[in-house]
Amino acid sequence: MKKIILTVVLLLVSMTLTACQFGNVGSDKSITVYTERHYDTDQLLYDRFTELTGIEVNLIRDDADKLITKMSNEGEDSPADVLIIADAGRLHSAKELDLFQPVTSDVLDENVPNHYKDEENHWYGLTMRARVLVYHPDRVSASELSTYEALTDSKWEGRIVTRTSTNIYNQSLMSSMIEIMGEEQARVWATGLVQNFARDPQGNDRDQAKAVVSGVADIAIMNTYYIGRMLNSSDPYEVEVGETVRIFFPNQETTGTHINVSGAGVAKYSKNVEDATKLIEFLTSEEAQRSYADANFEYPINPVVEPHDLLKSWGTFIAQDIPLSKLGEHSVLATIIMNEIGWK
Ligand SMILES: [Fe+2]
Structure with missing residues (x-):
């Protein structure tokens, strides 16, 4: 009996150590993303984000205006942690409706040039x-x-x-x-x-x-x-x-x-601000930018990332x-x- 208990304990210890090596894999962390994007390649990026951080991503997809209305109506009860929409005009209205909160992140400051983000850090450009x-x-x-x-x-x-x-x-x-x-x-x-x-x-x-x-x-x-x-x-x-x-x-x-951008911001009432910020950091990273922008033939926002060959052919x-x-x-x-x- 003692031997069985010892084996089980050792097994649990080794599982925990493995999980630790891969960040928080196995934990039940998750964030909810409201997005108007619906590209198959995006899912691969979200899977990769989960692999890197252990944070699961729940996607709610709809038209931008519907997502903005939904978040406004939900108010403090909104499950949204991140809102991703196209057009700086829309991002600005979402900010005016008080749907975002400002975030501070050295990674985002590095990845997103100043002219592609909100002056008060309410949203950051993802593609141009x-x-x-x-x-x-x-x-x-x-x-x-x-x-x-x-x-x-x-x-x-x-x-x-x-x-x-x-x-x-x-x-x-x-x-x-x-x-x-x-x-x-x-x-x-x-x-x-x-x-x-x-x-x-x-x-x-x-x-x-x-x-x-x-x-x-x-x-x-x-x-x-x-x-x-x-x-x-x-x-x-x-x-x-x-x-x-x-x-x-x-x-x-x-x-x-x-020019215009699509962008993302952390939701005003997010209870997972750190994890939500991590997702935006990942989407603007060198690893993610190329495929994220290529999915819709847009220009990457991160200046170290090259655009798709088609876009390059336009000069x-x-x-x-x-x-x-x-x-x-x-x-x-x-x-x-x-x-x-x-x-x-
Ligand atoms: Fe469009």
Whole structure:
């Protein structure tokens, strides 16, 4: 009997030692992540995070606006530890709704450049995307393109498409123009742009590229990653569209191309702040950044990590140098102006 007890005790001791070698494996630590991302490769990263830290990750996936509403309604009872959403405008609204708490982390300071995070550390960028000009090479030559501002020239009348003003990507673009040009000039710019639209704004970003290929328009204003997604689509027409169009980074000699981020913050009422911070540290790490960004053909936020070959083939570009929080701060005014000048 004594021998059996001794064997059991030794077995338990050795199991505990093994668990210790791998951090907290075997413990029941877990965090809950609210995210709008739904890529298979993300799960591999969460599994790797669990392997490294012993912290299990429960995912709640939904649209960004639904997750924000859900967290606001849940208040102090929210199970969320981390919120991951796209667009600095949305990240800013989540901050305004008091959904995040500031965190301090040397690792995050190292991984995330200052201009890709909230000034008060409420959220940190995870990936970056650019809102570019996508054109048909048979009807437009790159030498004719220069800036967002130049799209108001009468030569582009009836030749430009983009989505509606209810879309946050266009609201953030408009906010950036307000920040750079001032309210009045931004209003003049938007008015001139709308005058050159080929049709009433409609559809998603992919539909804008399709309109360029089908001859409805010659230039689309859209996000870079949709080209990557179309080139890798299971729909042969989307692949054809992706292969036909060309990308132009506007404002390279002036104020830079409009960029935006997806980002993550620790939830205001998280009871696992340390573990939640560890996840964001991991997602911005050299190990995770490449595959995390590649899943949606976005640019890594961590400057030591190289982007996907497709993105490299488009060349490097200069980005707008404005605090991303401004995109959120101007978003209400941006929407008002867009409505007033008839950007549907
Ligand atoms: Fe998108």
